[in-house]
Amino acid sequence: MRTRHLLMLLSLLALVVGGCSTAGATNPTGAGVQPTADVLSGLAEDEAIAALLPADVRAAGVVKFGSSVGGQPPSSYYAEDNKTVLGQDVDLAEAVGRLLGVRIDREVAAFEVILPALGSGKYQVGTGNFGVTEARKKTIDFVTYINDGQGFAVRADDTRLTKVENLLQLCGLKVGTGAGTTFEATLEKEKHICPDAGKPAYEVLGFAENAAVYLGLQQRHIDVVMSTINGLRHAAANQPNLKFLNEFKRLDVGFAFQKGSPLAPAFRAAVDKLIQDGTYLRILEKWGTKDSAIPESLISPPEHA
Incomplete structure (x- = not known):
């Protein structure tokens, strides 16, 4: 199941960015950053x-x-x-x-x-x-x-979640996150809690590319994203139809x-x-x-x- 979703999302990603530069597709600077600011002048060997x-x-x-x-x-x-x-x-x-x-x-x-x-x-x-x-x-x-640390985000038009304080709130949902990250490890480790509570398990979809995660969310193949607090806040401030929910763990x-x-x-x-x-x-x-x-x-x- 996970492999099928991965291939589907990668195909969608290729369609979206085809004919465009990678930078144009995945590198928004937007509000909150000053990428050209020189903050290192004067630093020398100590x-x-x-x-x-x-x-x-x-x-x-x-x-x-x-x-x-x-x-x-x-x-x-x-x-x-x-x-x-x-x-x-x-x-x-x-x-x-x-x-x-x-x-x-x-x-x-x-x-x-x-x-x-x-x-x-x-x-x-x-x-x-x-x-x-x-x-x-x-x-x-x-x-x-x-x-x-760890945080959550959803589509701004999705009202099913307003704040994730317990992973039981994710039962039955598809959660997108980065492969090999603490987010994926946390989700996989606690995956049993939904069946233990008599609820449908959440599905963990891990991806190597952030762009694939956000695309999957907007295409409704993913219900919620778990990623870095700072990364999600920046993305929510600069991407349409994306809402940062809350910090989960620092x-x-x-x-x-x-x-x-x-x-x-x-x-x-x-x-x-x-x-x-x-x-x-x-x-x-x-x-x-x-x-x-x-x-x-x-x-x-x-x-x-």
Whole structure:
């Protein structure tokens, strides 16, 4: 069933964006972001923070990133040239790189493959709005840089849901979300609650592309979307017939590393410096996410209850 829906939605997506650039289809900037604002001028290497890097990394002068790129702000998305990656994750990574005196070598990869690739050594750092969870912390270390989390959205003309406070409210509905995300994991883990309560189970439809999720919602093949709080708020402010319902659960978000990576302390110190000197807030204001600011960076803090 899930495969059939996936193929159907991908076909619909191809029809919608056929003959158009990817940027035109999936990269609305819209209200709440200032993608051309220069918020990194004046940032230079901080010798004390750079000294926290392993000697081999400092000598190489480069850190290999695996980055998931979504279809819209604020986290990450493609510019109109369909090559340049923009967004909050990009600015924060670049700011950290400047303080550490290293170049960010970014490879775009699918969200679900980045964390396993950290373990294999393919990447040294992962970005993609990765939420800090106890399950992920078994193999991954995080250096936090924002507080985002899980939320829900529906079509503005759909009155069946006004707020999702319990997943039992989703019984009998089709829920669209990102493949390999905490949203998908949460939904799959709790999927039993509807049959346990004598109600029809909800169906989880996971997709690699945000555009396919939103298209499926508007085409009524999906009833509700579960995604990032900041991403859904931006989408609801810029897409017709889309309504953000509510926050469901907050999660710290961070740079991801192989467990025990010696890079983590240096990245934490760099994020803290950005918070202290005001650069951090300027980046968040640029992308309309200042309500998700954190007071300090932490390495693999406990998951929010």
